[in-house]
Amino acid sequence: MKFVDEYRDPAAARQILGHITELAKDGHYKFMEVCGGHTHTIYKHGIENVLPETVELVHGPGCPVCVIPMGRVDDAIAVAETPGVIFTSFGDMMRVPGGNGNLLEAKARGADVRMVYSPLDALRIAIANPDKKVVFFAVGFETTAPSTAVTVMKAMEKGVTNFSLFCNHVTIVPPLKAILDSPDLRLNGFLGPGHVSTVIGNRPYRFVPAQYGLPLVTAGFEPLDILQSILMLLRQIDEGRCEVENQYTRAVPEHGNPKALEILAEVFELRPHFEWRGLGFISQSALKLREKYAAWDAELLYEVPGVRVADPKACQCGEVLKGVIKPWECKVFGTACTPETPIGTCMVSSEGACAAYYNYGRFTKHQTVAVELGRSKAPAPV
Amino acid sequence: MCLGIPGQVVEIIDPADHRATVDVDGVRREVNVGLVMGDAGGIKVGDWVLIHVGFAMTKIDEEEAASTLEFIKQLGSVYDDEIRDFSAEAPL
Numbered sequence: 001m002k003f004v005d006e007y008r009d010p011a012a013a014r015q016i017l018g019h020i021t022e023l024a025k026d027g028h029y030k031f032m033e034v035c036g037g038h039t040h041t042i043y044k045h046g047i048e049n050v051l052p053e054t055v056e057l058v059h060g061p062g063c064p065v066c067v068i069p070m071g072r073v074d075d076a077i078a079v080a081e082t083p084g085v086i087f088t089s090f091g092d093m094m095r096v097p098g099g100n101g102n103l104l105e106a107k108a109r110g111a112d113v114r115m116v117y118s119p120l121d122a123l124r125i126a127i128a129n130p131d132k133k134v135v136f137f138a139v140g141f142e143t144t145a146p147s148t149a150v151t152v153m154k155a156m157e158k159g160v161t162n163f164s165l166f167c168n169h170v171t172i173v174p175p176l177k178a179i180l181d182s183p184d185l186r187l188n189g190f191l192g193p194g195h196v197s198t199v200i201g202n203r204p205y206r207f208v209p210a211q212y213g214l215p216l217v218t219a220g221f222e223p224l225d226i227l228q229s230i231l232m233l234l235r236q237i238d239e240g241r242c243e244v245e246n247q248y249t250r251a252v253p254e255h256g257n258p259k260a261l262e263i264l265a266e267v268f269e270l271r272p273h274f275e276w277r278g279l280g281f282i283s284q285s286a287l288k289l290r291e292k293y294a295a296w297d298a299e300l301l302y303e304v305p306g307v308r309v310a311d312p313k314a315c316q317c318g319e320v321l322k323g324v325i326k327p328w329e330c331k332v333f334g335t336a337c338t339p340e341t342p343i344g345t346c347m348v349s350s351e352g353a354c355a356a357y358y359n360y361g362r363f364t365k366h367q368t369v370a371v372e373l374g375r376s377k378a379p380a381p382v
Numbered sequence: 383m384c385l386g387i388p389g390q391v392v393e394i395i396d397p398a399d400h401r402a403t404v405d406v407d408g409v410r411r412e413v414n415v416g417l418v419m420g421d422a423g424g425i426k427v428g429d430w431v432l433i434h435v436g437f438a439m440t441k442i443d444e445e446e447a448a449s450t451l452e453f454i455k456q457l458g459s460v461y462d463d464e465i466r467d468f469s470a471e472a473p474l
C-alpha cells in the first residue's frame with residue numbers, strides 16, 4: 001500500500017469488502033469510529049452503504065469542537081466582551097452556540113474577536129498590540145494541545161505578559177471509558193483515532209482490550225484504511241484475539257511523539273473534572289495550565305460566569321456523540337438545525353457527524369465504494 | 383481544524399527557534415518544527431511533515447504526503463478551508 005492509487009483501488013476495496021462480508025456473516029458487529037475525520041471519510045465515500053448489514057458503524061466523541069459545552073462558550077464570550085481584550089479563536093469555534101449566542105454575534109456587537117489559524121498567530125497579535133490583552137480560545141485533543149503548550153512556553157520565554165489561554169483542551173481516553181461504562185451502547189470494537197495517536201501513540205488504548213475485552217485498531221483516513229481497519233477488527237474477533245493494533249503505521253509511531261508528550265506534561269495538568277457536551281462531567285478528562293503558568297491562565301485573569309447551561313431541549317448532540325442515535329434520527333436534523341443555523345455543535349464543525357452527514361447525505365444504498373473510488377482516481381504518484 | 387495537512391520543508395529559518403517555511407501544495411507559510419526536531423534524522427529541507435494548527439506534528443514519507451493531500455483535496459470544502467486558514471496572515 002505504497003502509492004496513492006492503491007489507497008483507492010476499487011478492486012482492493014471489493015476484495016476487502018468480500019472478506020468483511022464473509023467474516024461478519026454470522027453476527028452483528030457495532031464498531032465506533034472515535035475520530036471526526038473518520039466520520040467524514042465514511043459519509044463522503046458512502047462506506048456505510050457498502051458494508052454488509054451485519055456491520056454497523058457508530059460515530060464517537062472525537063470532534064473537539066462538538067464536545068465543548070454551552071457554558072464554556074458563554075465564558076468565552078464574557079472574556080471576549082471584556083474591554084481591552086482581543087479574543088482569538090480557531091474558525092470552527094466561532095459559530096458554536098452558547099446559551100448567549102456565539103462568538104460571531106459577540107463580534108457583531110463590537111467585541112474584538114479574531115480568527116486565527118495557529119495559537120502562535122494569537123501570540124503574534126499580542127506582541128503587535130502591547131496595549132491590548134490577547135486571549136486564545138484553546139480547544140482540541142492531544143493533537144492540538146502540544147501546539148498550545150509550546151505557545152505558552154514561548155510567551156513565558158519572551159516575557160509576553162498580555163497573552164493568555166482560555167484552556168479547553170480535552171483528553172481522548174476518559175470519554176472512551178465513559179462510553180464503555182454507559183449502558184446505552186453495546187460495542188464490539190473501536191476504530192482508534194489517527195492524529196491524536198501521532199502524539200499519544202497506541203499504548204494509552206490498552207485498557208480497551210485489557211479492561212473491556214474489546215479490540216481497537218488505530219485507523220488512517222483513506223477509505224481503504226477504514227475498510228482495512230474494520231477487517232482487522234473482525235479478524236481479531238474471529239481468531240479470538242483482543243488487542244490494540246495499528247493500521248495507520250504510516251503516520252502513527254507506536255510510542256507517539258515523546259517530545260510533544262514531554263511538553264504537555266511540562267505545561268498542563270489534569271482538571272479534577274470537566275463537562276463534555278452530551279456526556280456530562282467526566283473526571284480527569286481535561287487539561288489546565290500548571291501553577292507555574294498561572295500568569296497566562298485566562299480563567300484566573302478574567303471574570304467568567306462559569307455556569308453550567310443545559311443544552312436546548314431539541315438538541316440530541318449528546319446521543320449523537322455517544323453513538324446512540326444517527327444524525328438523521330435527531331428531530332431537528334436538516335430542518336431547524338442546518339450548518340447555516342446550527343442548534344447543536346455536531347452541525348457546526350465540518351468534523352461533526354451531523355455536518356458530515358448533512359453535506360454528504362446524498363449517497364444511496366446502491367452506490368458502491370468501488371464506483372466512488374473509481375470516479376475519484378488519483379493522479380500517478382510523483 | 384482537526385485534519386493534518388502534509389507539507390514539505392523548503393527552508394529552515396531559525397533552527398534554535400524551531401522556525402521553518404513549509405510548502406503545502408504551492409502555498410508557503412512559516413510553521414513551528416520543534417515537535418519533530420527530535421525525530422530520527424532531525425528536520426531538514428526536503429522533509430515531509432503533517433501540519434496541524436501551524437505545527438509540524440509528525441514526519442511522513444513522500445508517498446504518504448502525496449496520498450494524504452490527494453485525499454484531503456477530495457473532501458472539497460475541507461481542503462479549501464484548510465488552505466485558506468493555512469495561507470492567512472495573522473490578523474495583527
Ligand code: SF4
Pocket residue numbers: 314315316317318320327330331332333334337338342343344345346347348354
Ligand atoms: S441535528 Fe443539530 S441538534 Fe440534532 S444532534 Fe445534530 S447538531 Fe445536535
